[in-house]
Amino acid sequence: MRGCGALAVVLLGEGCGRPPDVTIPVELHGVFVDDYGTGHTIDDSLWVHGPRNRYHLVEWHPESGFVLARNDVANVADGGRYDRIDWLMLRDGNEWTWAFCIATWDAPSLAAARAVTLADTTNPRSGCGGYPFTRMRRSATAPPPGAPDE
Secondary structure, three states, X not given: OOOOOOOOOEEOOOOOOXXXXXXXXXXXXXXEEEOOOOEEEEOXXXXXXXXXXXXXXXXXXXXXXXXXXXXXXXXXXXXXXXEEEEEEEOOOOXXXXXXXXXXXXXXXXXXXXXXXXXXXXXXXXXXXXXXXOEXXXXXXXXXXXXXXXX
């Protein structure tokens, strides 16, 4: 996608600044641990997953609950390919505050990742292609390198 597009989309790395009336969900920023014990660090432009995987965040779609990313070329698998990561907020009052599903991790282009069907956020236990969404909780620090990683 070129240009600034719709205001509900935040484009990164393509010559557009963040539109002033669009904010990236603060609940998704920071350091987290998932329900598998893997650490995640997320900011406006980069999602670091465990000790090895980096996802460059290209488009945020906050109103639709997904972000499009490009796998770092140094990732163990699918380097340079594109991801669609859907998320949902968890409101059940426990330690897990949100959850995500990597709906695609190997799309050949940004357009192909954008076209992937939204994960079923109404069913977090099996709405991620038949699997559960990965739950996230805020952490002061991520697990040290060498901790479990997908």
